[in-house]
Amino acid sequence: MTRTLRIAMNGVTGRMGYRQHLLRSILPIREQGGVTLADGSRVQVEPVLVGRNIDKLKELAAKHDVEHFTTDLDGAIADADIVFDAAMTNLRPATLAKAMKQGKHVFTEKPTAESLEEAIELARLREETGVTVGVVHDKLYLPGLVKLRRLVDEGFFGRILSLRGEFGYWVFEGDIQAAQRPSWNYRREDGGSMTTDMYCHWNYVMEGIVGKVRSVTSKTATHIPTRWDEQGKEYTATADDAAYGIFELETPGGDDVIAQINSSWAVRVYRDELVEFQVDGTHGSAVAGLNKCVAQQRAHTPKPVWNPDLPVTESFRDQWMEVPANAELDNGFKLQWEEFLRDVVAGRPHRFDLLSAARGVQLAELGLRSNAEGRRVEIPEITL
Numbered sequence: 001m002t003r004t005l006r007i008a009m010n011g012v013t014g015r016m017g018y019r020q021h022l023l024r025s026i027l028p029i030r031e032q033g034g035v036t037l038a039d040g041s042r043v044q045v046e047p048v049l050v051g052r053n054i055d056k057l058k059e060l061a062a063k064h065d066v067e068h069f070t071t072d073l074d075g076a077i078a079d080a081d082i083v084f085d086a087a088m089t090n091l092r093p094a095t096l097a098k099a100m101k102q103g104k105h106v107f108t109e110k111p112t113a114e115s116l117e118e119a120i121e122l123a124r125l126r127e128e129t130g131v132t133v134g135v136v137h138d139k140l141y142l143p144g145l146v147k148l149r150r151l152v153d154e155g156f157f158g159r160i161l162s163l164r165g166e167f168g169y170w171v172f173e174g175d176i177q178a179a180q181r182p183s184w185n186y187r188r189e190d191g192g193s194m195t196t197d198m199y200c201h202w203n204y205v206m207e208g209i210v211g212k213v214r215s216v217t218s219k220t221a222t223h224i225p226t227r228w229d230e231q232g233k234e235y236t237a238t239a240d241d242a243a244y245g246i247f248e249l250e251t252p253g254g255d256d257v258i259a260q261i262n263s264s265w266a267v268r269v270y271r272d273e274l275v276e277f278q279v280d281g282t283h284g285s286a287v288a289g290l291n292k293c294v295a296q297q298r299a300h301t302p303k304p305v306w307n308p309d310l311p312v313t314e315s316f317r318d319q320w321m322e323v324p325a326n327a328e329l330d331n332g333f334k335l336q337w338e339e340f341l342r343d344v345v346a347g348r349p350h351r352f353d354l355l356s357a358a359r360g361v362q363l364a365e366l367g368l369r370s371n372a373e374g375r376r377v378e379i380p381e382i383t384l
Contacts, residue, residue, distance in 0.1 A: 081344075
């Protein structure tokens with residue numbers, strides 16, 4: 001037997017909504033005949049494209065053989081089984097609340113709100129309505145971080161000491177070469193901010209790999225103060241385009257871990273991938289990117305000697321071993337969609353829900369406070 005779920009996909013004409021959620025997740029799920037459930041039955045998906053530009057919607061629908069599209073968000077919510085949202089953050093709380101109040105299941109991009117208060121209210125509403133809600137935690141499904149998490153689960157690191165992350169790349173200003181990211185990302189009044197955008201990711205990465213985040217010390221910067229928008233018009237960047245954070249973590253076993261993560265749209269890449277995380281422990285270390293993960297055990301750790309008068313003769317990168325996947329790992333967004341669809345049919349909560357999303361919003365909010373006040377900020381537990 002096959003059951004079909006109608007999914008209203010709001011914001012599907014945007015970069016993330018189109019590329020990752022429609023093109024690389026929902027359409028492949030539809031093409032493979034849906035998702036197989038534990039009892040052997042299947043659940044199929046029927047996307048409904050929702051946005052503000054009818055011409056773009058019509059073009060996408062024709063290109064990908066999607067029957068339904070509309071600019072009527074309210075009508076799409078009313079007719080849907082699931083409401084997906086990838087529109088602008090400042091519009092998201094109203095969309096998610098409306099869907100949940102109508103008993104619709106929700107799958108959403110993050111951040112779920114611009115303020116912690118709004119994010120907590122959404123989490124409370126999910127508790128009241130009992131619908132299944134999933135929040136995109138895509139990086140935990142990436143092959144590199146799946147391998148890194150496996151090393152943690154196997155006790156490879158011994159006692160974990162630290163985590164270091166480097167993320168970002170050069171986003172062109174837009175005057176000579178077009179920017180690779182939308183201009184609203186660099187306007188605080190439109191919801192832009194590196195801290196707001198990425199700290200919600202780093203919260204679930206740190207939680208999902210190491211443990212709870214207990215404090216934050218953050219410094220932000222607007223390195224590029226002037227940019228040019230999609231129409232070639234010059235504008236002032238009012239949002240931070242870089243955030244440098246130090247986080248104190250606590251593992252499930254109670255060990256303290258120090259994390260440092262640099263995020264910047266004004267950095268040129270000299271590393272293997274656009275994001276990399278290094279975890280160091282008493283028994284070993286590992287470096288993970290989007291796809292690759294390499295590790296070095298204690299027994300195989302070399303003994304470098306500092307001597308600035310002589311050139312380095314050993315290749316440090318060659319001293320690490322690649323961690324195998326030992327399984328075929330699909331697109332991370334698609335994998336989470338499939339897990340969420342199974343949870344919807346089973347009537348159970350999704351493991352990455354609105355409470356997890358609220359902790360991400362909280363970390364971003366407190367990171368900005370840390371920068372404004374020039375101090376370390378402790379992170380309290382969120383209670384509903």
